[in-house]
Amino acid sequence: MGSEGRVESILVTGGAGFIGTHTVLQLLKDGFKVSIIDNLNNSMEEAVDRVRDLAGPELSRNLRFHLGDLCKKEDLEKVFSGTRFDAVIHFAGLKAVGESVAKPHMYYSNNLIGTLNLYEFMAKYGCKKMVFSSSATVYGQPEKIPCVEDFELKAMNPYGRTKLYLEEIACDIQKADPEWRIILLRYFNPVGAHESGQIGEDPKGIPNNLMPYIQQVAVGRLPELNVYGHDYPTMDGSAIRDYIHVMDLADGHLAALRKLFATEGIGCVAYNLGTGSGTSVLEIVTAFEKASDKKIPIKLCPRRPGDATAVYASTEKAEKELGWRAKYGIKEMCRDQWNWASKNPYGYRRQN
Secondary structure, rough: OOOOOOEEEEEEEOOOOHHHHHHHHHHHOOOOEEEEEEOOOOOOOOHHHHHHHHHHHHHHOOOOEEEOOOOOHHHHHHHHHHHOEEEEOOOOOOOOOHHHHHHHHHHHHHHHHHHHHHHHHHHOOOOOOOEEEEHHHHHHHOOOOOOOOOOOOOOOOOOHHHHHHHHHHHHHHHOOOOOEEEEEEEEOEEEEEOOOOOOOOOOOOOOOOHHHHHHHHHOOOOOOOEEEOOOOOOOOOOOOEEEEEEHHHHHHHHHHHHHHHHHHOEEEOOOEEEOOOOOEEHHHHHHHHHHHHHOOEEEEEOOOOOOEEEEHHHHHHHHHHHHHOOOHHHHHHHHHHHHHHHOOOOOOOEEE
């Protein structure tokens, strides 16, 4: 691990969430010490308990959970004063596009203030390495595809703008103090679950993303899937996105972390994490029907404002500079998603 044989200690904000739990598990398996800070706004502590079970008694000794909010400085003070961190992986933030349009103030105050507070405490306690959870939404409606990291950025909604502003803030902080090393990871569409079926995506309320929505229809929690837009200029009329298995995404964070530790003058740099190919909404539905052996009733709805026809990643930069590429295809994503859904039809909640 560390140059002097010390085990590196990583703070994971939002570590009880979907991508957070899968990344924390991989970090523990890779020998890191991990502390999670999460306000459980859109997650449950049960998810962290399951990560402990999957890691086993030996490795789970290296995991600590703090209930805390990045918008409260006293919560950050408590966490940073108790542990010396070598790097932070920053997932915490509100992430629903539709909700951000309805409640922009909530998104700007939570996502921006929480992150600014985090930088303040990282600087105060001498931890200047960050992997930041950004999003493909920073590309807006890209003029051409695949999306390359040096495209002009233009978010189309308040959620996307919070990610875009936070990318710019990260680069400004790094320019002002070159000791900082920051990697911005632009995720495409994370789906799937850990192969055990013990951890997965468990949104509160009606899901905003396609795969958990399909999953809830498959287990009978929702009557049908709304497909927004069936007249796009694509082979089946539905929109095309780049879906990536959450375990590939988790491994992408480990690759980014290794790069931060190994590269002194890295500065502030962005990488796409996707598969590099697009799949249509209706293709996903068909693949999920095969994996689950369930019929998914669909309702064709008009396009949503601000939705692009097709968005997928160029992954060359991550392959070349991080030595990372996605291993799993749509078939495995649907298989693992269904395994999680069928074992946990109500997510982490126990149904009486």
